[in-house]
Amino acid sequence: MPLRLLRFGLARQHPEPRMFTVPSALKKTYDAVIIGAGGHGLAAAYYLARDHGITNVAVIEKGYIGGGNTGRNTTIIRSNYLTPEGVQFYDESVRLWQDLSQDFDLNLFYSTRGHYTLAHTDAAMRTMRWRAEVNKHFGIASEAVDAKAVQAAIPMMDITCAGHAPVVGALYHAPGAIARHDAVAWGYGRGADRRGVEIHQKTEVLDIKTEDTGSGPAVCGVLTNKGLISTRKVLCAVAGSTPRLLSMVGLNSPLYIHPLQAMVSEPIKPWLDPIIVSGSLHVYVSQTARGELVMGASLDPYELHSTRSTLDFAESLSMHMLEMFPFLSDVKIVRQWAGMADMTPDFAPIMGKTPVSGFYLDSGWGTWGFKATPVCGKTMSHTLATDSNHPLITGFNLDRFRRYALTGEKGAASVGH
Amino acid sequence: MKIMTCPINGPRLISEFAYAGEVKEMPDPATASDAVWADYVFNKNGPAGIKHEWWCHTPSGVWFIADRDTTRDIILRTYLYSRPAAGAYAP
Numbered sequence: 001m002p003l004r005l006l007r008f009g010l011a012r013q014h015p016e017p018r019m020f021t022v023p024s025a026l027k028k029t030y031d032a033v034i035i036g037a038g039g040h041g042l043a044a045a046y047y048l049a050r051d052h053g054i055t056n057v058a059v060i061e062k063g064y065i066g067g068g069n070t071g072r073n074t075t076i077i078r079s080n081y082l083t084p085e086g087v088q089f090y091d092e093s094v095r096l097w098q099d100l101s102q103d104f105d106l107n108l109f110y111s112t113r114g115h116y117t118l119a120h121t122d123a124a125m126r127t128m129r130w131r132a133e134v135n136k137h138f139g140i141a142s143e144a145v146d147a148k149a150v151q152a153a154i155p156m157m158d159i160t161c162a163g164h165a166p167v168v169g170a171l172y173h174a175p176g177a178i179a180r181h182d183a184v185a186w187g188y189g190r191g192a193d194r195r196g197v198e199i200h201q202k203t204e205v206l207d208i209k210t211e212d213t214g215s216g217p218a219v220c221g222v223l224t225n226k227g228l229i230s231t232r233k234v235l236c237a238v239a240g241s242t243p244r245l246l247s248m249v250g251l252n253s254p255l256y257i258h259p260l261q262a263m264v265s266e267p268i269k270p271w272l273d274p275i276i277v278s279g280s281l282h283v284y285v286s287q288t289a290r291g292e293l294v295m296g297a298s299l300d301p302y303e304l305h306s307t308r309s310t311l312d313f314a315e316s317l318s319m320h321m322l323e324m325f326p327f328l329s330d331v332k333i334v335r336q337w338a339g340m341a342d343m344t345p346d347f348a349p350i351m352g353k354t355p356v357s358g359f360y361l362d363s364g365w366g367t368w369g370f371k372a373t374p375v376c377g378k379t380m381s382h383t384l385a386t387d388s389n390h391p392l393i394t395g396f397n398l399d400r401f402r403r404y405a406l407t408g409e410k411g412a413a414s415v416g417h
Numbered sequence: 418m419k420i421m422t423c424p425i426n427g428p429r430l431i432s433e434f435a436y437a438g439e440v441k442e443m444p445d446p447a448t449a450s451d452a453v454w455a456d457y458v459f460n461k462n463g464p465a466g467i468k469h470e471w472w473c474h475t476p477s478g479v480w481f482i483a484d485r486d487t488t489r490d491i492i493l494r495t496y497l498y499s500r501p502a503a504g505a506y507a508p
Contacts, residue, residue, distance in 0.1 A: 242463070243461075243462075243463025243464045244463075244464040244465065246463070247463075247464050252456065252460040252461075253460060253461070253463060254459040254460055254461055255461065255463045256461045256463060257463065257465075257487075301435075301436055302436035302470075302485075303436070303468065303470075303487055304487050304490055305464075305465035305487045305488050306487070306488065306489070306490050308490060310418075310419075311418070312418055312432065345459060401455055401459040401460070402452060402455050404451075404455060
């Protein structure tokens with residue numbers, strides 16, 4: 001190993017193949033431009049190239065690959081949702097996840113752990129039973145379990161939660177899993193790159209050009225800090241920056257941005273196998289293969305377009321963690337961070353076609369977008385290639401608000417936002 | 418912790434305050450079309466910038482308006498609502 005390392009030190013050129021080729025300059029024209037090189041944007045590029053044969057595509061990214069919410073989430077994958085639209089959509093996503101490592105020839109460390117959503121009251125338990133029934137109806141493994149089963153699965157937990165909020169039961173979702181989030185972006189990016197898609201990092205979108213076709217506005221180009229691109233199709237997959245891009249094409253939306261914070265502990269011996277979520281205590285936690293506890297809580301309480309962290313957050317989350325796991329009192333927090341979550345009023349995403357012809361949205365992923373990465377790529381690439389909404393996303397279109405036809409998906413947020 | 422200034426009670430911890438969204442002019446519900454009403458109910462001024470918002474100091478129940486820069490997380494000004502000037506706050 002040291003000899004191999006030496007090779008890196010002495011070689012004039014990088015001695016190993018790179019994950020991505022670095023395209024020299026932007027071309028004048030592309031068949032499609034994808035804004036945002038996070039998981040969602042790169043997955044759409046990957047499936048556009050692989051399944052639809054559209055490879056003259058540029059992915060434009062202001063920062064770097066997977067540097068937004070793809071690299072800032074707590075990596076939980078599940079499909080125990082509440083509405084039929086949500087359940088079917090996320091179930092397709094979980095199926096895609098399971099083959100992804102082979103698809104990419106890259107280890108995503110996809111690890112099926114089981115997922116407990118704790119109920120601390122009878123009212124919460126009723127919701128768990130409801131969710132379990134909706135899930136079972138669609139063939140998804142979810143069941144309501146009692147406090148004893150929870151204690152057996154997590155022997156290290158104080159089941160009374162310091163006496164404040166005793167656990168009365170849980171929704172158990174066996175397929176619940178975690179995966180390495182950076183690798184997802186890299187896997188999709190490399191797959192798209194090998195098929196001819198260009199990924200332009202450090203390229204900022206300054207404006208989106210539209211023209212009037214007589215039957216309404218249509219996309220005709222994208223102005224970047226590296227020049228003007230002409231294109232007829234633009235996919236916007238930029239999470240917290242979506243409202244800014246929408247204002248470039250003259251669209252309004254119900255999206256609002258709140259920071260979502262998370263933090264990670266120092267690595268400790270493995271003791272927590274399943275993923276634990278408590279809506280009442282505002283905690284979700286899992287232990288990575290490296291031994292760190294990855295923890296998250298609820299949204300920050302007011303609108304903000306910033307990824308700053310706060311001590312209030314670390315304090316309150318630690319307090320609730322200690323109610324459940326008092327033995328962690330000596331464990332250190334090593335990192336905390338935030339992402340900008342694009343929230344919607346009904347907790348469902350905003351996807352598909354828009355009133356601007358050729359402008360497609362993949363947004364409103366708020367605090368629940370990582371798990372949907374593969375199915376978003378699949379459905380958005382279909383929508384882009386055929387210019388018609390994929391059947392799985394018809395309940396998620398932007399015009400549902402104009403029609404007062406919301407898709408109430410409270411199961412989306414793992415803790416009550 | 419962040420400090421916010423209540424126009425009545427003075428500087429307080431921000432945990433004492435509740436955020437209640439942007440100041441919007443309500444169209445007349447009796448005459449507004451469905452589209453105008455949907456725009457009022459659902460759509461938001463989403464892009465980053467300086468926002469005029471309703472806040473409430475919850476222990477005392479004081480409602481007031483805050484001008485806040487959402488890019489830099491800075492509270493620029495807080496003041497009580499006064500009806501004649503309301504039009505000026507429309508985004």
